[in-house]
Amino acid sequence: MDDFQTGLVELLPRLRRFARILRPHDADAQDLVQQTVERALASRRGFKTGTRLDSWTFTIMRRIAIDDGRARQRWGRVLTPEDEATARVPDAAQADEGLRADARLVRDAIHALPEDQKHAVALVLVEGLSYAEAAQVLGVPAGTLTSRLVRGRQTLMQTLAEQGVTG
Known part of the structure; x- marks a missing residue:
């Protein structure tokens, strides 16, 4: 050493x-x-x-x-948002509990994606990078990033719909 x-x-x-x-x-x-x-x-x-x-x-x-x-x-902020729906629920604690449960399902669904889709979803949907910026970070063409993002979104929507998460 x-x-x-x-x-x-x-x-x-x-x-x-x-x-x-x-x-x-x-x-x-x-x-x-x-x-x-x-x-x-x-x-x-x-x-x-x-x-x-x-x-x-x-x-x-x-x-x-x-x-x-x-x-x-x-x-x-992305996975446990507070929105207007929370204010309309009679018991805010129950609303928060439901939001937390949904957020856990979303988080788990994101983590279950294949690595390439997970990275695309995280950079564009969670971190807010543009498609071009995310493609540069991942070192792939913009079309490849778009394809991964579309597949990741579809998988997320399907998984979450099956689990009863809406909106």
Whole structure:
């Protein structure tokens, strides 16, 4: 191991401690540490000698946590929307319960899609990228992306209709 790798290994206890602050659940904190170390190793050319390795890796960890938090919020807004229908239901708690149940079914249906369709659906329908942007991210022609998206939407609509999820 070189000095950089040795420094990362020595930082692991501190990284774990910081991760537990950012992610209260132990498994999430461990995942965050792993992502941080992976990104640090992949980005080591960006590390400047003389810079503090701990500050550099903590910055990486914080950015990963922020990005993950934003992604979770987007998924939460997409998969557990509040709408006018909620206000018309006499018992809002029951409405929220129904929405959460539907959201879980939608989430599970998305996760059950083949990888190529799942990625197309996630980038266009969840993340809001244009077809051209999503095609570029996936490294495929726009027509291929469109085909994957159409098949993914059809599968989602069929799966959700079979499970009684409407609208």
